[in-house]
Amino acid sequence: MTEADIKTKLTAIFRDVFDDDSIVLRDDMTADDIPEWDSMSHVTLVVATEQTFGIKFRTAEIEEMHDVGDFVRLIGAKVEGKAA
Template sequence: MEIMEQLQEIFRDIFDDESIILKPEMSAKDIEDWDSLAQIQLVVAAERKWGVKFTTDEVIKLKNVGDFAALIEMRIGN
């Protein structure tokens, strides 16, 4: 399964919304409940899913879902 598809599952779980369809350009402004707490939950869920750790600087620099997917891809070596 592609990283974006797996991220979409994480987003749907965290936001309890099966209708979420992720696009690379999506950001917090596109999902009503995406606040700082949700951001932390997303990061922790991704770290657990892929067995990686992100630095605070990496997370702060993320502008959208595409950046997040690219960071995950870089970390897992794809």
């Protein structure tokens, strides 16, 4: 799965969680860029992402994510590892 494929699916998740079809993800996007992105919506994003991609994140991995680019790369590594 390419980063573009991941971003497409992740964009749909963000738009659903925040109920905002205008969201366009950027690698440098953080919670500061979406006013509704708080700790509760972050948990919702993580759970929805795990369900969509069929992966699980460890707490330490979640804590190391600083922006959408980190999120995309972590998803890619998890999906690739799952396929191996």
